[in-house]
Amino acid sequence: MDLTEVNYVIDTFFTLFAMTLIIFMVPGFAMLEAGLVRTKNVSTVLMVNTMIYAVASLGFLLIGYSIAFGDFGSDSMSAWAAFLFQMAFVGKVVNIMSGGVSERARVLPLALFTVIMGSVLYPIIVNWTWGANMLEGTMLELSMYDLAGSTVIHSTGGWALLAAILIIGSRKGRYPKEGGVRVIPASNVPLVTLGAFLLWIGWFGFNGGSVGSIASKESADAVALTIMNTNTAGLAGAIVVGLLMYVQYRKLDITMILNGALGGLVAITAGPDLYTIYQPIIIGAIGGALVVFAVPLFDKLRIDDPVGALSVHLVNGIWGTLAVGIFASNGDNITLLGQLKGVIVVGVFAFVVSFVILFIINKLFALRAANDEEMQGLDVEECGLEAYPEFKRAF
């Protein structure tokens, strides 16, 4: 084998390994969401996470990848590895989206939207940013730097989720008529913790793999720096949220601390290969702080997001993309204005198109479960299987 072939093999292996780590984020999302919702909806949440991963990924195989990149092809590694790596991302976009409508969305209409999102909507955004670039030469051409998808993946999923929540409404009883917020606590905090750490680990493949190559000294350094910076931002997010919660409430709320870590991870995702080893501390810390402020803010707006996905993925997706312009602007192809333009163009497209598609689906099939189904829990209606049947039945 000559050196080119060795590099080809190494990069293929690296990409497949990164893909495997990213797929670990599927159970990550599933466990996080299963822990944050009430026990009567846990089977449904798990089933949704599984099903939409399957249909969106298959939609991406059959239609989406070609829209995004033109064709299956790669010179530097196996074309199938390049495809699989991109496919692993699709599941994240749809998982972000599905989490925030938990406990009230019916599965089949949601899955229908997921098919459209995985095969058309998301691939168009990838086309503009990482792919064939159909906007080239037009006024809308994007110059945004977004290594692993703070905007392309996280805020895209977040915008679609916001559209879905606006259409579907809040969980019953969450915002009482007399005002205020009724708290619906997490059902299983250990699962939330497991899920958050699976996501954290998956992120090393998510960001590390996005460097695209590891088969030279320079790219190996870039991958290692990327993974280190990714981790740093998560650490800073967790610490800052812990401090803020303690200062404000004298309590160290673990679900918020984990959301803070994830917020830091989302924020770093746009440019983990560009920063020094210190900048991610600031970026992750601000990311965590944004979660602490965004969670009550969305509640004030009566936007019911049981898992905090808007605060983590949408808010920090935007922050992370702008952070590249602030910390890594080189005045040439990376500018704050260019980053902002990317946030706005992708945001407007993702939100408006998602809203229209969801609005039509809602008219045709009713996205929301009936009141008594919601009261009983979706597990009985949608899955026929409760996640924790022992509470009612002895044997």
Place this chain on the structure above:
Amino acid sequence: MKKIEAIIKPFKLEDVKDALTEAGITGMTVSDVKGYGRQQGHSELYRGAEYVVDFLPKIKLELIVDERSVDETIRIITDAARTGKIGDGKIFVTSVQKVVRIRTGEEDEEAI
């Protein structure tokens, strides 16, 4: 024969059980229960919002004793379960008409 029902703080169960066993009172049934008394639950914090937990977890302990042991049993439980803080629980005493040991068919005092 009397039935003594005691609602106690969950973490006091071991102390109460040990104290009763030491005094020669064996056999009891415990169950996890939830409830509140004068303290009306307490508030917890979740993701920056306070909420009230009305029903606090408690242990209900049931045991049947003969008439002579009632006062002593109550004293032992009271001593062992007391923390001095609100929510220590309550003890209820009721009369029991009949007790049967299923295995042997023994009745009343022999069956306790």
